[in-house]
Amino acid sequence: MDKYQLIEERELLDIHSKGLLYRHGKSGAQVAFLLNKDENRTFSIAFKTPPLDDTGLPHILEHSVLCGSRKYPVKDPFVELAKGSLNTFLNAMTYPDKTVYPVASCNQQDLRNLADVYMDAVLHPNIYANDKILAQEGWHHELDSEEGEVTYKGVVYNEMKGAFSSPEQVLFRKIQQSLFPDTAYGNESGGDPDQITRLTQEDFLEYHRTYYHPSNSYIYFYGDVDVEEKLEWLDREYLQDYEAREVDAELGSQAAFEGLREIVEHYPVSEEEDGEDKTFLSLNFVAGNTLHTEEVLGMEILEHLLLDVPGAPLKQALIDAGIGSDVFGAYDDGILQPTFSIVAKDAKGSQKDAFLSIIRQVLEKVLEEGISPKKIESALNHFEFRVREADFGRSPKGVVYAIKALDSWLHGESPFLHFELDKIFGSIRKSIPEGFLYSLIRKYLLDNNHATLLVLEPDPTLLARKEEETRTLLAAYKEGLDEEEVRALVRRTRELAEYQTREERPEDVEKIPLLTRADIPLDPAPFTYQVEDHAGAQVLVHHADSNGIVYLDLAFDMGHLEARDLPYAALLTKLLGKVSTDQRHYSDLSDEVNLHTGGISLSTNVYSVVTQEPGKPCRSILALEGKAFVDKMDKLLELVEEILFRTDLSDHGRIQELLAESKSRLQSGLTSSGHTTALIRAESYVSEAAWRIEQMKGISYYEQLGGWLAAYEEQAPALQARLEETAKGLFVRKGMVAALTLEEEAQAKVEPALKAFLDRLPEKAPREGKGLDLPALLQVRNEGFKTASKVQYVAQVGDFKSHGYQYHGGLRVLQTILGLDYLWNQIRVQGGAYGAMCGFKQNGDMYMVSYRDPNLEKTLETYGRIPDYLRNLKLDDRETTKYILGTISAVDHPLTPSLEGEKALALHLSGKTMELLAKERREILSTTQGTLQGFAEWFEKAFAEPVLCVVGNETAIRKAEGLFKETKVLK
Incomplete structure (x- = not known):
């Protein structure tokens, strides 16, 4: 096209793509294409955004431009897209030097819709007409009454309070700050909570005017897209309105220090x-x-x-x-x-x-x-x-490449x-x-x-000091206000709440482009696998376009293990492959694995089994995952056999090292993903599947690691014996599934080696355990775990199956509605948390959980109002279609070959058939307002008795102590 100059054309054979780079003459915008046959197409626009200070301006702007724009004036078009598109990726990310807005979809029209909303959002946001956007997404002073205390609130403010509570996140922020004291990289692009409250509306708007210009943009398309159509659309709708200009977005190179x-x-x-x-x-x-x-x-x-x-x-x-x-x-x-x-x-x-x-x-x-x-x-x-x-x-290749291209x-x-x-x-x-x-x-x-x-x-005094400093600062701020200014602050607080709860105008909502139900395939995409019995084991084969790679999953049944054995099985997954065998030192073993394969790893997992009968059966497995090219399959199996059967567990020093490392890394995960920690713990009170997971990955396992380490010298011989005994009981043919994911023509080359491997396995465990005494193990404990976090993770769970209800596909639609409407608005927009999630499982488990949440009791009260919300729910046909589309986008998410293999294994172990998936899909597509309103009763019954767990700020948990049967420090 004459409006663009082709800057570069390059064949990129290694990623099976063709690269094209254009510059738009009038605006100076650059547009890159990675063209290939991938139907999971990606669009992205990015800007170079050097942080000028620690107020988090780039991060807050990333949130704020997605709060309405010229063409799409609704308060939150991002959420409207999440509710009602077939996207395979929809997000925005702030990095130390750039802000990226990527979307992906397998539907051509859907990608056009997503790209148009994002382009209008970044170039024409509502932030110039509405100062409440910065207040909501960034920060504001909040005062509910003239007699009350002033507080800080804001989505990014609370997100970064949570981030700055994690020692690892503090570490990496301080590393970058220490190395780049004189450049933009020394500033905190995400925002330091102590500095975020310095950000003004004027600086906020000036930053957007300066850096969000096409001359400072990096526009990108990936996949099977029409180049001329995309270029013409960009010019017609956006780029022709801008003149090229110089944008000073230099990041600067830090001069080397004279010494450490x-x-x-x-x-x-x-x-x-x-x-x-x-x-x-x-x-x-x-x-x-x-x-x-x-x-x-x-x-x-x-x-x-x-x-x-x-x-x-x-x-x-x-x-x-x-x-x-x-x-x-x-x-x-x-x-x-x-x-x-x-x-x-x-x-x-x-x-x-x-x-x-x-x-x-x-x-x-x-x-x-x-x-x-x-x-x-x-x-x-x-x-x-x-x-x-x-x-x-689950990240589309096009999105990952979009970010890599920016390097x-x-x-x-x-x-x-x-x-x-x-x-x-x-x-x-x-x-x-x-x-x-x-x-x-x-x-x-x-x-x-x-x-x-x-x-x-x-x-240990830092958090309390920071909280006290903030209270003192806010008290002084209020003290400095006269009566009229106090009344004005109360009024602004009320006006922000009114803005947040205001109903959107139907004509504005309808401007958000929406596909129709005709764009949704009526049936799930075909997905097949074969299963045959072999010598007491099962061999599962799934064919996929795997680029010559074989993915191997060995699922060893753990159903016969007793409760006391589960932590030992979990520990085995951290030791096998990292401890010497009778053939090789662990360092040489690692070299051999990397030389011949794509890796070998072990993990534990639990699958709920689909049943209409009472109870919630599950299958727990120890899984070994390996991958290699077809001609290396024999070597992969040889190494697997060495790891499973020839590992020497007598190296107590090495095992102690791995125990300490496992405890350290689990501790980081428990606190940084506090929502998952709280949820698994709460579910473990009422669900066997969750109880097993908690014993192998949660707080219980973390405490067991600490116990082993505390008395390691005395316990080491007994620990070795228990590990060896557990391994002998696990790695047998009985109850195991060996799953292959590979190209069809490779099956005949690979299967004989796998079956020969299975023939060499012991037939069954030397002893059978007694199983689990569930009534003794499942107890509602309602715990509060205190950490040095400035925020909370609040989980509440229930069980609809125990009240006579059977799983229905409409629950998937309900999950979309609650997650992107009720919980989003109540807990994130109005409550200031970074997010909230909910879910409903085939076995009857249902949950709500918040993420980086400044509230605790208020959040639980929000959960309790869900029945009223559902009874008052009013959806027209367009709204219902929107939520069904948003639900299907998650159901139909494209999978990589390895994830296809995991899906085949999960379907098999859980008993889900294609007929059940088709039934769920029909129920999703036929969901109505009445279906959703009917779930109100489910919530009332399932949550009649509180079952909850909270991980978070010790002051907040102490104040809400009456909610818990027990509170303790997570350390």
């Missing part, structure tokens, strides 16, 4: 928690430039070799010296100047000199003695397999720079024999003055 800088910072822990041995030591470097692709890959490989793999020299040396219970590396190449960190968690501040000394000694030793060629080759294979597989789970595009280079995989890997393989990796160690880790030592210490 030492910084001491603090993070909050509970007042009741012992802070001894809870310090983080982190040595951090600025390591090159993200545009140097070979160096970027080289540093990734070094981080893997030095800190990730079992027996990695830096990690092992620090652990052996007793510096930290968990040592890990972090390499961030998503910014202009990548950073490399070596972190010891649960250390002592007094160990900082030894920490530095050991790191230098180990690195010098690596340079002197070298790294074995086999280890280097295994690391290369690990990364090459990963990038060529391009399996990003170079944002800094003035081709958006396709990082996709020439053959060139990058070829260059690395050629340069490694010439000492390339060792030169990177010398250049960026040993002789690099651009480094910091960050000592992050626990402070």
